[in-house]
Amino acid sequence: MAAGVLIWRSGRSVLRSPLTLLCVAAAPLFSTIAWAGSARDCLNAPMDSWLITYNASYSASVTPEDGTDISSRARSNVFGQSVVISRTMDFWGRTGGLSVVLPYTFADVNSSSVQARTNGVSDIGFLWQMNIFGGPALTREQFQSFVPQTFSSFHLYVGTPLGTYNATSPINPSANR
Numbered sequence: 593m594a595a596g597v598l599i600w601r602s603g604r605s606v607l608r609s610p611l612t613l614l615c616v617a618a619a620p621l622f623s624t625i626a627w628a629g630s631a632r633d634c635l636n637a638p639m640d641s642w643l644i645t646y647n648a649s650y651s652a653s654v655t656p657e658d659g660t661d662i663s664s665r666a667r668s669n670v671f672g673q674s675v676v677i678s679r680t681m682d683f684w685g686r687t688g689g690l691s692v693v694l695p696y697t698f699a700d701v702n703s704s705s706v707q708a709r710t711n712g713v714s715d716i717g718f719l720w721q722m723n724i725f726g727g728p729a730l731t732r733e734q735f736q737s738f739v740p741q742t743f744s745s746f747h748l749y750v751g752t753p754l755g756t757y758n759a760t761s762p763i764n765p766s767a768n769r
Contacts, residue, residue, distance in 0.1 A: 638735035643678040666703035682729035688722035697765035712756025715764045
């Protein structure tokens with residue numbers, strides 16, 4: 593798991609995320625630690641489990657400012673991270689879950705006409721998911737001997753514009769307008 597430090601090409605540390613450090617520090621407090629790699633991991637887990645997932649992404653791009661002029665460029669760097677807290681449960685005999693998505697974003701844009709930087713909480717989301725077939729609701733004891741099968745699932749995501757928004761800034765981590 594990352595320690596929450598992002599190193600730019602200049603070699604200086606520009607990000608020390610308290611959220612990342614909190615996740616790393618809290619990890620030993622949980623009795624069972626499992627590594628996950630899929631957005632649907634909570635649909636393949638025993639009932640009444642709590643899952644906490646940390647996600648991080650980085651994107652850098654250089655694009656023409658107006659879409660056609662290649663001599664004038666806009667450079668953007670975005671570092672996004674989120675913590676997803678999920679609870680698995682039984683929905684009519686099928687595995688399902690409820691999740692809260694807590695995102696945080698760092699972004700900067702540089703061009704000949706705009707130089708802007710921002711960071712803050714992005715739009716908080718809520719997710720309801722349920723297996724349609726192939727994923728029965730299982731207890732921890734049943735789950736130990738279960739052989740995974742092909743499954744299909746339904747997901748409903750509701751995003752809320754509750755994040756950080758500054759009306760005077762040209763870029764914002766949230767859609768809160």
